[in-house]
Amino acid sequence: MQGSVRPGLAGRLRIVALAGLVPLLLGGALVGVFLRDWVEEEAALRLNAAARAAAGMADAEIQSRRFALQAFGSALDGERSLGALEATDAAARRVAAALDAPVGLLDRGLGMMVDTTQPFGTPLASTPAVAAGLWAIETGRARVSDVLAGPGNTAIPPMLLVPLLRDGRTEAVLSTPLDPDRLLPVSPGGLVALLDSRGRGIVERGGGPEDLPDWRIVSVMPQGEVRTSHTGRGAAVRVAVAYLSEAAEWRAVAWQPTTAAELPLRRLLPVVLGAVAVSLLMAAFAVLRTRRVMVDPIHELTRHAAAVAEMLRGDAAAPPPPAIAAPAELADLGAALAAAQQAAEQRERRLRALAEAGALVLWRADVAGGWTEAAGWAGLTGQKAPAFRGDGWIEMVHPDDRAPTLAEWGRALVARGAIGVEFRVRNASDDGDWRWVRATGVPISDEDGTLIEWAGAIHDVTESRGAAAAHRVNEAQVRQTVAELRAVYDTVPVGLALVDASLRFVNVNARFAAISGLPPETHVGRAPHEVMPEGLAGPLEAAQKDVLATGRPVLDVTCTGQAPGAVQNLRHWLASCHPVKDAQGAVTGVSAVLQDVTDRVRAERSRELLVTELNHRVKNTLATVQSIAAQSVRRGSSNSGAFGREFVGRLQALTRSHDLLAAHGWDRVDFARVVSAGLAPWTEAGRQIRVRGSGRIQVDPGQAQALILALHELATNAVKHGALSRPGGEVDVTWSRDENGVAHFEWHETGGPPVIPPSADRRGFGMRLLERGLMHDLGPGADVALTFPEDGLRVVMRFRTGLPALEKATPA
Template sequence: MDRCGAGGRPKRCAPLMVPEERIAARHEGPAASIRPENGRPGRRSAWIAMPTARAARSPTGDRTMPDDGRPALPDLDCIRHFAAVSPMAVAVLHGPSQRIGYANPTFLAAAGLTEAALLGRSLAEVFPDLPRRHRAILERVRRGGTARAEAVALPPGGDPPRLWDAEMSAMRGADGRPAGVLLLLHEVTAARAALRAAEAARATLDALFRHIPEGLILASAPDVRLTRVSDHALGLVGRAAAEVLDQEAALHPATWQVLQADGTTPARAEDLPLTRAVRQGETVQQETWVLRRRDGGLVPILCSAGPIRDEAGAVQGGILAFRDVTALRAAEDALALQESRYRALVEAGALAVWIATPAGALQDSASWTALTGQAPAEAGGMGWLKAIHPEDRERARAAWRDAILGGRPYEVEYRIRTPEGWRWTAARAVPRRDARGLILEWVGTNTDIEARRQAEHGLRASEARFRTLAEAMPHLVWQTDADGHVEYVNRRFRDLTGLDAGDIALEGWKAALHAEDRAALRPGWQRALAAGAEYDVDARIRTATGGTRWHRVRAAPVRDARGRIRHWVGTCTDTEERHQAQARLEEALAAQERLVREADHRIKNSLQLVAALLRLQSGRAGDSTTRAALEAATLRVQAVAEAHRALQRSPDLRSVRLSDMLRELAAGATVQHPGADLRTTAPDGLTLDAERAIPLALILSELVAEALRQEPGDGPGPVVRLDARVEDGRLTVSVADGAVGVSAASPAGLLGATVVRALVRQIGAELERGPAPDGGMQAVLRLGLEAS
C-alpha cells in the first residue's frame, strides 16, 4: 500500500511494474498480466493493475466521462507518483482515439510541447507525422492486453531524430475492459549511435583485413594472444590461420620464424613490435625485420605497431601492420647505385662541385678549395668571387645575384685562378626545393672549358685569316651557314655585282646569277646542301653595268671535328674568255662539219656517177666475162657510195649506224638484182667507226652479190638476210641465204673471194662460213666494237 492520494491519504493502488525496478508481482483481481503476442515476457514489458475507479481525472483534476462510451481511466495519481521524477518519457493514452490523458515532464520536453498543447488531444492530432503502424500497435495493445516494444522517434520528423524504446501496456477499467495504454519511452539515441559506430568500425576493420595489401595482426592484452590475422599476412609467411591464432607472445618468434634485420639472428618475443605495443603501450614506426617463409625464402618486412586503449586509457590489445619491402629495398639499392654513378659522373666531368645557401653564400666545399687553393674560411659567403678573374668578376656577381632573386638556374662562364694559372670554366647551379617550392640550397658545378675557349680563339683567328685571304683573292668569295644562308661575301663580289646587303641576304650568292641560270641551278644547289657534296657549275653572273660574265661557281662544305657541316665556302672564277674561245671553237667545228658533210655528199654523188657509168658499160659489153667483171665493179663502187650515204646521216661524222648502212646496201643490191628479197636486222643504237665501216660495207656487198648470183631453180630466188648484233662483247654481222655456195670456177667469184679476204684482214675481223640455222649457208663476221 502506497501513499498515492492527495493530502497524503492512503489509497488502494494496484501494484505497478516499471522497467527500472523490474519487480515480479502478481495481482489477484480483474486485471491480468500482459505478455507479448508470443506468450513470453517482453524485453521491457510492464504489468500494471489499476484501482477500481470509475472515472479518470481530467488534467484540471475534474472527473471526465469515459471516451467513446469506454470505461474511464483509473486514477492516475499512482502513475504520477513515479513518472514525475522518472528519466523515462511516460504518457497515458485513453480510448480508441488515443487521447493523451497524462504526460510527464520528460515526455513534454521530448515532444517540445506544454501540457496545455498536449493533454486531452489525440495522438494523431498532436503528432501528425507519427507512422500509422505505431498507432495500430497501440490500439492492439489497448484491446488485446499485450505489450510491444518499438523504437520510435520523438518528436516524429525531428532533425536529428531522438530514438526511444517504447514499452506499451494495456490499462483496464473497473469492469476489466480495456480503457487505455500506458506508454513508457526510454531514450536510446546515444546507444543506437554508439552501436552504429561500433558496427561501422567493425566493418572498416573487416574491410582492412580483407583488402589492404599489408599483413595485419590483432592481439589481446596482457598475454599478446593473437585474435585475428589477415589473409595477406598468412600468405607472406606461408602459414594457415590455425597455426598462428590464439598464440601467446612467447610462441610468436618461432611460429612466424621472425629474424632480426640481419636475416640470421632469431628475434626475442619481448623485442617484437606487437609485444612492446601491448605490454609497454609503445608505438613502433617503420622497423625492419625478416620473415623466413615456409619454403626457406627470406622476406624483409617493415613493421609498425600500436596499442589499442579503452576510454580510460588502459591497453586492451594491440595491432601490427607489416609489408614486404623486397621491391622497395631493390629500388633503394638501385637508387643508391644511380646516385653514386651520378656523383661519379658529376665529379668526373666537373672541376668543382659546391653547395650554397638559399641566400647564395658558399658553404664548405672541398673540391672548390682543391681547385682554387682558397681556404674554406676565405671562400665562404661571397669570398669565392676573389678567385675569379677581375675582368669576369662583376659579370659573375651580377649573374649570381639575378639567379638568387629570380630563383632561376645560374649559368655563366669565367676564368678562375688555379695553382697552374687562370683557367676558363663554365659555372652552373640549380636550386633544390622542398614540397612547397621553397629553395633549400643551391647545387653548383664548375666545368673545365679551357680547351673549348682555346678552340674558339683559334677559330676566330682562323676566320680572321680567311677574311684577309678572301679579300685579297681575285675571285668572288662567299660563305654560307650549314643551311645555305649567306654569312659573308668579299668586296670583289660586291663591286662586280653591285648588290647591297639586302639583296644578298634575301637571295644569297644566287642573287648575282642571270635569271635563267638562277632557276636552272637552284635544284642542284639544294641537292648539294642536303647531301653535303661539293658543288661545281658554270653560270652567268650579272655585273653592275648590266652585262653578264661567265663564272665557274664552286662550293665545298667545311666540317667540324665530328663531321657536322659548319658552313659552306664558295668561289666564282671568271671564265668569260674561255667561254668566248669555246664559242669560237664550236663555231669553227660547226663550219668544218658542214664542209665535211658537203665533201662527203659530193664523194657519194661522184661514186654513184661512177657506178652508173660502169653499169652502162656492162650493159654494152659483148662477152659475159667482161660484163660480169663490170657488174662486180659496179657493186663495189655502189657499196662504197652507200657507206658514205650512211656516214652522212651520222650525227658526228665519225661513226656509222649499222642499221642505216645495212638498209642502204640492201637498197643498192635490189637495183642491180630487181626482185631480190633482202632483209636487214640491226639495233638502232649500234654504231661502227667510219674507218672500218666502209671496208665492212665492201665485204657485205661481195657476200650479198655472191648469194644473189646463185641459180634460183624453178622457184623464187633465195631470201638473203643481213643481221648485225653484239655477242660476247663483239660485233657480229652475218649474211645468210638458201643457196649451196659459189662456184670456184667463176672468175667473178674468185676475185670477190680475194677482195673479201683482204678487207677482212684490213679491219681485223674473223670470217666463218657454214650452214645457216634455218637452212642454206651463211657467212659470219666478228670484230671488236672499238678499233684496235
C-alpha cells in the first residue's frame, strides 16, 4: 500500500527474544553465581586438603627417622662409642637395616666416621650436606637439608642430620638420606609436590619438574589460601601450600589447572532445561506468527548466497541480488549482501592482478607456522590439500634446502618477525625440474597484540638466482664450514659465550658452562652474576657493559674466583669481550672468550718462589744432610751397619718431606699429609699407630720438614726401644688447633717396656733434634716437651700455624 510503513522484523522478533531471554538470563545468572562460588570453594578445600595431607606424610616420615636416629644416638656411650668405631659401625648397620636406609656418623668437623654404604675401614669423604650439618652442630637441633648436588651435577636426595648431644654439647652428628618416594608415597589427590627452600622439586606426584608452580609465588604464600600461578610450561594453575613442622623451609604444594574447575553439568542441566522449556513455550506463539513473513525472503537470500559462493570458487558470473520488499530488516540484509558481493568481486580482481604481477602462491599459517591455506600451491608443485597443510609443504622443497628453510622459518616464528627465505620447489610439470622461489610472510596479531596467524606469498626468483649450480656448491661449503665451526665451538679449550644487549646469555659452550658447574642450557636467559662465581661475574659484566657502551673490544681482563665443587679451588681467568654488530653497525650483543690461566699463574708464582728460594733451600738441605750424617757417625761410629741404616732411614725421611713439599709447590701443606708422610713406613707395615686429628691445619714448608724428621725419629725409637718393640704396644698420635691458631700435637706410647729416662751421655741425634732443633724450626713461640713416664714416652708440641687447611684431616 502506497504511503504505508513496512513492518519491521525487530518488532516481530522482540516478543520471542523477551519471552525466551528474560527467564534464561535470570535463571542463568543465579545459577552461575551459585555454581561459581561453590566450585571455587570446593576446589580451594580440595587443594588445601591435598597440601596438608602431603605435608603430613612428609612430616610423619621425617619424624619417624628422627626418632630412630635419636634413639640410636641415646644408645651410644659417648666418647667410648666414638672411639670404638668398629662397634659403632656395626650398631649403625643394624639401625640402617631397620630403617632400610643408609646411616652415617659425622664428627664435629663433619668428617664421616661411619658410613653404612661402605665397608668398615674404607676412607670416607665428607658429607655433601655441609650447611645443614653446621646448623645442627651449632643449634643442637635436627636439620633437614635441601636437595643436594652430586657428581656430574646429579641430584642427591635431601638428608636428615640429628646432633648427638652430651651435657648440652654436640659431640657428633647422625645422618640418613630421605627417600623422596617415602616422603610422598602416594598422591593425596590431584597434582602435589614437595619443594625445598630453593623451590627445587623433591618429589612430584602427577606432574614433572616443568609442571611445578612458580616458586616466587609459592615461597611467600600463607597456608589456607589458594592463589593463581603459572607452571614452567606457562600454564595457569591454582595453588595451595602447607608448611612442614619437621622441615620449616620446605613447602607441600597442591595445584590444578584453572580450567579444571568446570561447572557440574548435572546440577546445571535441570535448571537450563527448565528455562529452555519455559522459553520455548513462550516463544512458540510469536514464532508461528512471524514464520510466514520470514521464510520466503530467507530462502531467496540463501539461494543467492550459494550462487555467489559458487562464483567465488570458479569463474562463473554471479546472479543479481534478489529484490526483498519486507520485512525491512531482510531488505537491508539483501542490500548488504549485494554490497559484500561487489567487494568480493573487487578483491578477486586485486588478487588476480597480484598473481599476474609475480606472486605464485598466497599462503596462510596457524600460530605454530603450519600452513592452513595455499592458493596457487597446487598449480605450482602439484601438491594439493590437505597434503600441503601443516608441515606437509616441506616435502616439495629440495632436500638440500629443507634444513636452512626450516631454520629460517623457525627463527622468524621465535622472533615473531618477517619471514624471508629462498628455496627450490619441484615443478608440477612432468619433467619434475626444480624452481627457485622466495617465500615472504608477516605475523598477524589481534587488537591485544596476540598472534593469531601468519600470511604471506611465494614469488618466482629463478632468473635472479643466476648460476644455481655454483650456489649449491657454495651452500655446501657454507654448511661444511658451519659444521666445522660448531665442532670447534663445542670442543675448543676456552670458554665461549654470547650475551644480548641486556647481558643475558644467548649461547655458551661446554667449557664455559664448566666454569660455573651448570649445564649450558641453564645459562640461557640469565645474567653472569646469577650463574657464575662472584670474582668472575663482576669483572666480566663490567667489561661487557663497557663494550656495549663504547662498541670497542675489551681484552685480557683478569678474573679470579672459586671453581665449583665441594673442595675450594681458587682459579684464575683472562676474559676478552668483543662487540657483536648488526648490518647497520649497531651493537646487539657481546661475545666473551674466557681462558683458564690458573696453571700459568701458579707456574709464574712457583717460578718466582723457586728462583728466590732455590739457593736457600739447597743450602738448608745440604746443611740438614751434613748434620744428619755427622750425628749418625757420632752415634754409630762403632757399628758401620747401624750407621748405614740410621743414615739411610733419615735420608729417606728427608726425601719423603721433599716429595711432599714438591707436590704442593713448596707451599703450605695440610698437617694430616705431613703426619702421613712421616709415619708412612710404619703405618704401611701395619704397626699399631693410631692417628686422630680434630682440626684442619696448614704448616709452612720448614715446619713440615722438621716435623717429618721428628716423627721419623720418634717412630724409629718406638720400634727399637719403645711401645712398638713388643706385641701389644701402641702409639696414639693426636693433634688439634685452638682459636688462636696454635697447634697442639701429642705422641703417646703405651703397652711397651718400662721407660727409663736417658742419661745426658746417651742422648743421641733424635733427642737433640726433638729438644733443640725442632723448637727452632717450628718457629717463634714453639714448645716441645718430652716426658718419660714408666708406661710410655710422651711428647707434646705446641707451635703457631698458618690458615686452616682446605683438606680434612684423615688417618695416615
